Amino acid sequence: MTVYADTPRWPRHGMLWGHLISDTSLSELHAAAERAGLPPRSFDLDHYDWPEPARESLVETGVRFVGDRELTRILLASGLRVKLLDRPTARARRSAEHAAALGLDTVPRDLILGLRGHVDPLPAQPGAFRLTRDRPEGPPRIEAHDAAGRRAAQEMLTHLDALSRARTGRGFVGQVMDGPPR
Incomplete structure (x- = not known):
């Protein structure tokens, strides 16, 4: 080994x-x-x-x-x-598993619960965002190209926090990248 x-x-x-x-x-x-x-x-x-x-x-x-x-x-x-061709499928599977673990009914483009791993980079798309939080009540890092993306990230964080608190008693820790449908 x-x-x-x-x-x-x-x-x-x-x-x-x-x-x-x-x-x-x-x-x-x-x-x-x-x-x-x-x-x-x-x-x-x-x-x-x-x-x-x-x-x-x-x-x-x-x-x-x-x-x-x-x-x-x-x-x-x-x-x-994980072959380059299979990476999008692997990320989608991971996102679905993590969304299910949280009780999130709509799966974002890329989601990670916890500290291990990172989501895809922020796409160059209006309304898209990338949100990271490394401590349950710590400040989030939000990447977005516009106000719509920043609003969507804040709304997502509020929702993820509520789901995480209901399951663990603590706020969301992880990373998510999402945006409007392409």
Whole structure:
């Protein structure tokens, strides 16, 4: 059982990012990412995205560094790979499961309960929004292109908070991306 990383080369948020995978289980991957101090939000279905400054902590965690092609080969052999073509379906399934767990009757485009994982980026569409809350009563982070998107995010948060409080006694923690029908 080994956790592997490639060389960061994908730019985002002003830095370069690489991928972290396991050759056997997501549990092993989550444990290694936690030991290395990676944020749980950097999980993406079958891998963690890691920023270049985290390299030393990954080395200290015992991560093995390999080239991009080797990383892909290992991930495919592990059986954990979510193919690019299958990612929308995997996200939709996850969103439906998380919506059902909350009692949400309408499934948003992308929904995550809890801190592990991230939803798709905010689409360039009027009325769309991306909402993140990392603490039950903490302030939300709302991304939207317009007032309609900000209003929709606030309405969604109010609804999610009510459902979460009814089930857990605490406000919503998670991430959601939604918008008007396309």
